[in-house]
Amino acid sequence: MELNQILSVSGGGAAPDGTTLLLSDDEVRRSCDMAAMVDAIEAALGDAPGPQLAMPPRSNLAVEGTFFRVMPAITSRAGVLGLKMLHGSFERGVRYLVVLCDIETGAVTSVLDAAYLTAARTGATAGLATRHLAREDAATVGVIGAGLEAETNLAAVAAVRKIQSVKVFSPRSLRREAFAERMAAELDIEVVPVDTAQAAVAAMDVVVVATNTGSGGPVALRGEWIEPGQHIVSIGSTTPSLREIDVPTFTRADAVVFDAPADAVASESGDVLAWRELDGEAVSAVPTVTELLRAEVPGRRRADDVTVFKSIGAATQDLAGAVAVCERARALKIGTEVRSVAVLKTF
Structure with a gap:
């Protein structure tokens, strides 16, 4: 059965009648399968x-140094409606x-701590973009x-390409060394810490x-x-004050794809705001990953093309990822079922 068929009949990981599944951050981690999440978000x-x-x-x-973001969505194919909320400060x-x-009954089927889920x-969204934009023979990754x-x-890039080796840079040597040891064991591939960001980029297929x-x-x-043929994933600049990649990274690319409409990305990413100040028309013309998946725009045309995927996140990604996690949690009997957290009020 195809994934979209699974999602359409699963009711978003429907709970037994009258119950709600509660998942802690640790339980979400134990219920997460990256390959399945890539497929769920792609669908x-x-x-x-x-x-x-x-x-x-x-x-x-x-208000007073605290931000509050609410991201609602209805995804009929997955049979769910819901939201993600986050609040606090950096x-x-x-x-x-x-x-x-659940769309049909309105029952609250699941409540998840979404720290790890986010x-x-x-990662899963970047993985599906890599699946459609990176070279088929991509085997090396540079991580900054x-x-x-x-x-x-x-982990998501490794789920969609046969990665053989990785280089990682962090300004703090202990962090990059610990990352290399941890991810080498998790992915069973070579992960080497390097001393500069440029060294992490050099000769890598995916960055x-x-x-x-x-x-x-x-x-x-x-x-x-950036070198010919590379695919770049950028996920860190998600507020106007945050910077991660420079404008030439975008203008050097043969294809740029966003995970949300261009106006939304430009209003929230400092990287894209900087690009828009120089060339608003170019930013407005950037397609979404949905348009790429629906073959409405081209992606990589040649092996030496440079492709860039810029992500700020979207509620559809959160809900699709949550559905995949809840399906696996129930199969593994992970989490706590409680009496429905919201009773039905009739009129």
Whole structure:
């Protein structure tokens, strides 16, 4: 059975009548299968807005140093409606939550801690973009960054290509060395720490940039380092003040793809804002991964093309990833079933 058929009949990982599945961050981690999540998100993002998908712009609120973001969506193919919410600050930390509801009954089927889920679905989305944009023979990866998002993005790339070796750079030597040891064991491939970001990029087929340079921080990847044939994944600049890649990284590319509409990405990513200031028409013309999946725009045309995938995240990714996690959690009997958290009120 095809994945979209599985999703359409599963009811989004439907719970037994009258119950809600609760999953902690650790339980989400144990229930996450990256290859399955890549497939689930690809199926979800293949739907253009319309009968199968409704996703309004996310709501961003802020008061006294605390931000609050709400990202709702309805995905008919997966049989769910729901939302992701996150709140906090970069100084104190951020909390993430996903709520899934069954479309037919309205029952709250699942409530998930979405801290790891957010990193996993970010990686999975980059994985599906890599599946469609990187060279088929891509076998090496350069990683700039050594945190959780770098881990999940590397794991997703390894799920869609036969990766043989990896180079990783982080400004802190202990972090990059620990990352190399950890991911070599997890993926059973060679992972080598290097001393500079440029060294992590040189001669690599895929380059993953997953950094936290901080508000107003320096870029981590420069377009002048990019080599013919490379596929670039960038996921770190998700607010106007955050920078990760420079404008020449975009202008050097033969194809650039976003995971959300160009106006949404440009309003939230400092990297894309900088590009838009120089060439607003070019930014407005960047297609989404949905258009790529639906063959409405070309991707890689030649082996020596440079391709760039820029991601800020979207509720469809969160819901599709949550459905995949909940399906596996129930199969593995992971999590806690409680009486439905929201009773039905009739009129």
